[in-house]
Amino acid sequence: MAVLSEGMCPGLDEVLLRGLRAADVKTVEDLVSSDIEELARKCSVSYKALFAIRRVLLAQHTAFPVSGADLYEELLSSTAIISTGNPSLDKVLDSGLYTGEITELSGGPGSGKSQVCFGVAVHISYQLKQSVIFIDTTGGLTARRLLQMLQTETSNKEEQMEALQRIHIFRLFDVHSLLDCLHSLRSGRLQQASVGSGSVKAVIVDSVSAVIAPLLGGRQNEGMSLMIQVAGTLKTMAKDFNVAALVTNHVTRSGSGEVQPGLGVSWSHIPRTRVLLEQVEKSLVSQSTLRSATLIKSSRQPCHIKEVFDLQWWSRSKEGSSGKRKLEETDS
């Protein structure tokens, strides 16, 4: 509880403060829980004046209850749903990526995590005309690949360049650099990136596990602590700046041989939504670019919803995309 200080509210001057301290009233809590009549006598101040001070302090320091309806209204007005540009993935994600939340894509090597992240970045920058922060920790992102995807959207070079400018890329390869980057984004760089080129709607980290997993295991408590710091910073950034955070994670096998996202139980509470990407059986379709996306954690939809999509989706012309409309509707 706050310590009483001069000027905290009208009438709380130095003389009164001294009197209150002499009566062992040092904090706002002490004052509001005291018998005002008796305290007024002890401090030689009028009951009316002390009562007024108590009322102001109560108003300043009491949390006001809000109804569930107000809370839901606030959520609706502040949350935007950002289409990934791919209808099947959007279906699994209940329309797309939600701002203020962390969404995770997990999968084995070659499952398509990076390609999906590139596709989402290109969709947001070109179709939605908004900015994206892309943190590449694997060195997998190339300007050529982004351009390839953009060329399927438009043949206009100026539009391609404008879209590329809205994708802000950070390349880093260790967890300390990742934390530095997230802190600097939180303390101003995110707003800077928004100036003049559409506001930042998503922060993509591909891959979060590449810089954290090597530090976990054994008795390395430091790794766990760094992971929690990354999680906390990402979460508050997503909430405070109302951006969607999309992260990728590797997979491991459980004792029973089941494929599960990496980084363990502590991390499993961090993403609000988790999607597992898997290659569709090679024996069925050889050299296939088909992938399945299975919802494995969600507070909105039943888990284990599964959709099959083609990784090449973002490399094809996509007439009639509804992503832009969705963002505008939910943002207004």
Ligand SMILES: Nc1ncnc2c1ncn2[C@@H]1O[C@H](COP(=O)(O)OP(=O)(O)OP(=O)(O)O)[C@@H](O)[C@H]1O
């Ligand atoms: N330039 C490209 N053009 C078309 N398809 C590509 C291209 N690069 C990769 N792919 C396809 O995307 C697949 C998945 O690659 P991607 O890098 O997205 O996997 P990943 O899940 O991120 O793997 P890792 O965990 O090893 O980084 C590849 O197997 C390939 O089929």
